[in-house]
Amino acid sequence: MTKKYRTISLFSGAMGLDLGIESTGRFDLLACVEKEAPFCETIRLNKAAGRLPEKLHIYQGDICEIDPVQVMADCGLRPGDLDLLIGGPPCQSYSTAGKRGTVQDPRGMLIWQFLKFVEVLQPKFFVMENVRGLISAALKHRPIAKRPEKGGKPLCEDEEPGSVIRLFARDLQRCGSAAYHMDCFEVNAVNYGAPQLRERVVFIGNRFNKRVDFPNPTHGQSDPALKPWRTLRDAIGGLNDPGSVVMDFSPRKKSYLRLVPEGSNWRSMPILIQQESMGRAWHAKGGRSGWWRRLSFDLPCPTLVTMPNHASTSLCHPTEVRALSLKEYALIQEFPSDWEFSGTPAQQYAQVGNAVPVRLGRVAGEVVAQALDDLKRRKWKPEPGEIEEYRIVYVQSHVRTRQWFKNGETKVWSDGDLNKAVRYASPVTLRSERKMAGV
Secondary structure, X not given: OOOOEEEEEEOXXXXXXXXXXXXXXXXEEEEEEEOOXXXXXXXXXXXXXXXXXXXXXXXXXXXXXXXXXXXXXXXXXXXXXXXXXXXXXXXXXXXXXXXXXXXXXXXXXXXHHHHHHHHHHOOOEEEEEEEHHHHHOOOOOOOHHHOHHHOOOOOOHHXXXXXXXXXXXXXXXXXOOOOOEEEEEEEEHHHHOOOEOOEEEEEEEEOOOOOOOOOOOOEEOOOOOOEEOOOHHHHHOOOOOOOOOOOOOOHHHHHHHOOOOOOOOHHHOOHHXXXXXXXXXXXXXXXXXXXXXXXXXXXXXXXXXXXXXXOOOOOEOOOOOOXXXXXXXXXXXXXXXXXXXXXXXXXXXXXXXXXXXXXHHHHHHXXXXXXXXXXXXXXXXXXXXXXXXXXXXXXXXXXXXXXXXXXXXXXXXXXXXXXXXXXXXXXXXXXXXEEOOOO
16 A cells, blocks of 8 residues: 655635545645634534544744744654645735735745745645746835836836745745755646636745656647536536525616526616626726626636625626535535535635635645655655746636637627637646746
């Protein structure tokens, strides 16, 4: 029987990343750290039901106040014993979907708390997952109106795009007695068989100077060599009972959504109703495809958000006038069908919506397991030479499935049809890489 590699999880949430790693059959989860009480109750609930290891240590609290030395001791480990440290530090301020703020004390941020555990535990490998916007985030935010192209003074180093990760990488290079190599991968879960569009960045580091690579996509839209994208129908089409937990739309919102056909959005409404229902947003130039959006069964689901019943990020069921249920959310994220969630409906949706897609966790776990196996065969000898420059590898992460509007015409995706006029052309860049400048 193959011995499993030992793993500790930080920022565990509802355990999407953990479940993906565990599904490879190659890892044994020793401990998890999570701040939110309802999330920890979810972990305890599933542990009690036998879905998690019986001896799993669960640490509930602010990670800033949890001692990594104590966690290591409780798990019977010494520095360097741990095979894999995983986690997805919350960094919503770096999401390109929201407003980016200024970082006042970067080393107090949660990605630096992850780094603190790396420094103390000295794991052989780590996997850190986050929003793709983290790669371009700046330590200090300069309003657009005051930037150089608008006549402002030149950006200082901390205001340059990517300065957050450059500082993180420099600190990683000085991480205790272990020198870490790190590769960063911009990926999309839909390209690996998830029924959901979800752009993420996956950082994989190790202290053996070993270069690893995330695999090329296995699923796609137009390449006959790839499997077809999995769709919303694949995830929930066979579900007879959506469950009782639904953060539904208000009666007012439903009155608008009834006017929208499957596979369309606000553009299918009469103009006066568009203006009435959207207010000032109707005059915006971009970012409006989620307004009064009714999903399509024959496409992958858009990125799940923590609240599906917002007018501007609507996730309305294709054929019913309601938001996607919690049970449907969990299936789209590919949680096990018997996985239970604790807390209020809002807290449960937050757990699922913020989770790492289980599929991405599995792919990352397979990459790390293969690398660990190779190193084990080589008696854990580091790769020769100096630590290479850190790479940022783009793996077709930006995916657009369909058009909504072109040349004054509203585009409606009709399930079962070819939809040739609604599709985007195939992406030009499938894979590229660049060095992490300034590290």
